[in-house]
Structures are given as C-alpha cells and as structure tokens.
Amino acid sequence: xxxxxxxxxxxxxxxxxxxxxxxxxxxxxxxxxxxxxxxxxxxxxxxxxxxxxxxxxxxxxxxxxxxxxxxxxxxxxxxxxxxxxxxxxxxxxxx
Numbered sequence: 001x002x003x004x005x006x007x008x009x010x011x012x013x014x015x016x017x018x019x020x021x022x023x024x025x026x027x028x029x030x031x032x033x034x035x036x037x038x039x040x041x042x043x044x045x046x047x048x049x050x051x052x053x054x055x056x057x058x059x060x061x062x063x064x065x066x067x068x069x070x071x072x073x074x075x076x077x078x079x080x081x082x083x084x085x086x087x088x089x090x091x092x093x094x095x
Contacts, residue, residue: 001054005068008054009075012047014090015040017079026087027094040094048072 017023019040024031031037051071056064082089 001058002067002071005051005055006071006075008047008051009068009071010078011093012044012051013072013075013079014044014094015047016044017083018090018094019044023083023087026083027090 018027019037021031021037024037052065052068055068055071058064059067
C-alpha cells in the first residue's frame with residue numbers, strides 16, 4: 001500500500017507538470033491544447049488525492065497524513081530529478 005501511495009503521488013506530480021507549457025515541451029515536444037492541459041492538471045490533483053487513502057489505511061489517520069506528506073516530498077524530488085535528467089521518460093509514464 002505504501003508503494004501504491006508513492007506511485008500515485010509521482011504520477012500526480014507528473015500529470016501536473018505535464019500540464020505546464022514549459023514541461024510539456026520537454027516531455028512531449030508540443031504543448032497541446034488548453035483543454036488537454038486542464039485535464040492533465042485535474043488528473044494530477046485527483047491522483048494526489050487518491051494517494052491519501054492507502055496511506056491512512058496502513059498507518060491510521062494522523063500518521064497516514066504525515067506519511068502522505070513524506071511521499072509527496074519524495075515523489076516531487078524524484079520528479080524534479082527526472083525532469084532535469086531525462087524528461088522524455090515521463091512520456092510513457094503518463095500513458
């Protein structure tokens with residue numbers, strides 16, 4: 001369940017970053033329409049929200065929320081490294 005939360009956090013941040021023009025150019029070599037970018041943004045927030053219940057199920061409410069924040073930090077760090085190193089890798093991770 002912890003891995004599920006971490007993966008959902010990573011995918012959520014990846015979708016949010018793909019909704020930004022700058023990162024969309026790096027990942028897809030094209031920006032895409034405004035509608036597609038808004039759907040990516042919405043999907044990213046939904047994935048981040050879906051990462052919370054598995055963490056709460058494993059650790060309880062108070063510790064689960066703290067663990068979720070830790071997963072958010074780890075996923076955002078990993079995504080920042082991937083975006084700087086090889087953003088094309090995210091192309092297959094987002095589909």
